[in-house]
Amino acid sequence: MKFVDEATIDVAAGDGGNGCASFRHEKYKEFGGPDGGDGGRGGHVYAIADASLNTLVDFRFTRRFEARRGEHGKGSDMFGIKGDDIVLKMPVGTIIADAETGEVLHELLEPGEQITIAKGGDGGFGNMHYKSSTNRAPRQKTPGWPGERRTLKLELKVLADVGLLGMPNAGKSTLIAAISNARPKIADYPFTTLYPNLGVVRVGPEKSFVVADVPGLIEGASEGAGLGHQFLRHLQRTRLLLHLVDMAPFAEDVDPVQQVKAIAAELKKFDPALYAKPRWLVLNKLDMVPAEEREARVNDVVKRLKYKGPVFEISALTREGCELLIQKIYQHIAQVHQSLQPPTDVDPRFSDAPSGE
Known part of the structure; x- marks a missing residue:
């Protein structure tokens, strides 16, 4: 296995799903009220320290990692499903820094240590979120929030006594x-x-x-x-x-x-x-x-x-x-x-x- 101790990767968390504007449609219920659900959260991108790895070669050729977006909300009080998360395995001793600013975000020093390196966007609100005693038929809905996108520099310093x-x-x-x-x-x-x-x-x-x-x-x-x-x-x-x-x-x-x-x-x-x-x-x-x-x-x-x-x-x-x-x-x-x-x-x-x- 080729020893690689530096790599630059792009990570993109999933966008949140959009909220839904919907009204209940049932027989004998003329004014069913709002039933649009919220959108699902976008997937996070995690980094975990794996003691079985001793090189960053996995990130030399695959450099972009993108989590799935959350599903949109639906009618009948149905919320969107959250997007799948991504877990990136890195050697113990990896330093994760922002490639643009050079700021060190975290160091993975313990086996099994896990951090979030890109947070998924929250889902948007459906119109059922806005109903109240004075707003009984809201039509408001909001789009999902975008997930974080980062370019990260990975640097490995092996842990030895x-x-x-x-x-x-x-x-x-x-x-x-x-x-x-x-x-x-x-x-x-x-x-x-x-x-x-x-x-x-x-x-x-x-x-x-x-x-x-x-x-x-x-x-x-x-x-x-x-x-x-x-x-x-x-x-x-x-x-x-x-x-x-x-x-x-x-x-x-x-x-x-x-x-x-x-x-x-x-x-x-x-x-x-x-x-x-x-x-x-x-x-x-x-x-x-x-x-x-x-x-x-x-x-x-x-x-x-x-x-x-x-x-x-x-x-x-x-x-x-x-x-x-x-x-x-x-x-x-x-x-x-x-x-x-x-x-x-x-x-x-x-x-x-x-x-x-």
Whole structure:
């Protein structure tokens, strides 16, 4: 399935049905009175977050969605039937914005969350709606109200706990394949990953977190160079960034320290808030470094970066060090989720603490 994270669609809710002007015609009832019913409501257009979707490809070729209008009112006190609603399924993490003004209307952040993106028009009033003691034979009726019509821009930001970033061929796809259920394309050339991959990492029973792998970044990515700039927004909702560093580059003139600094600069240019997220240094491909050189090479990179945060030495290919990394990530994510939980007020009458009597 092709990964699509942007789309523009036109939605049109149904118009309301017209009201009816009619009078009762029954035998032996010369003045039956008004019996024209109201028109039916037009169909609404809803958007619902579907956890089984991870792309907006359904909206790439089908771009117009129109709900049915409500039926007109009829005589004999018959109201029009409301128009059928339309429900558009979208991936969790979709941002819905007005294409003309750019105003963000809603973000679908929870599976099953449903919102109205275009409201159907109300039905018009029939003449029975206007009868009164002083107006016993009204002939007024009103047309149905038009339904809302909008051009919407859809933008997908995947929901993941952890984001992987690094230069092309740093081993991000190999790592996500090693620790999760994701099966990305892996090859020995740059830009193997062309779109984000999501993987669920199982730590234990009912213990898991989601990892997102985006295409490799290069210097100038925030200004459009390479592929990664198109997908940097998918890291904006993550709780933690893992910065993978290739410790055994093919070219001798490639400096891992300069690569780390270049990517950090691109993050800061793209979004200072993204740059400020917790970012752990993951030194990868240590299986390709001679054992007697590992410690010196690791210390050299950390010292020149003046890095004070957590550092992990791994080999995604052999899974060396991956288990410790997984456990530390889960502990961090669990602490973040716990800190975001609203505090619960405890009634002192039901507290287990001593009453002091």
